[in-house]
Amino acid sequence: MSVELTLISRSYCHLCHDMEVALAPLLAEFGAVLKVVDVDADPLLEARYDELVPVLLHADTELCHYxxxxxxxREYLAGIR
Structure with a gap:
């Protein structure tokens, strides 16, 4: 079973696009998949993460933002294998 990471993102956010591109090698290395979620499509997510996007999550664990x-x-993914 592969690990699913979630990227809380915005379509017009260059930092979000940069993080998605930077994640590609790690996703390939660990066989993980990425789910990209538009923060503006969900009022609860927007209230929680509005100024922090992009935010990388695994379940409820925030791995990084900006x-x-x-x-x-890498350390986190290696630990949950």
Whole structure:
């Protein structure tokens, strides 16, 4: 079973696009999948993450926001294998 990470994102956010691109090698390395969720499509998500996007999550665990923390994300993914 592959790990599903969630990227809370906005369509017009360049940081969001940058994080999605930067995640691609880690997703491939760990066989993880990425679900991209538009923060503006859900009022609850917008209230919680509005100024923090992009936000990378695994379930309820926030791995990073604004920029990909590759070392932390790699360590986290290695630990849940």
């Amino acid at each position: 920029f990909l923390d590759e070392a932390k994300t």
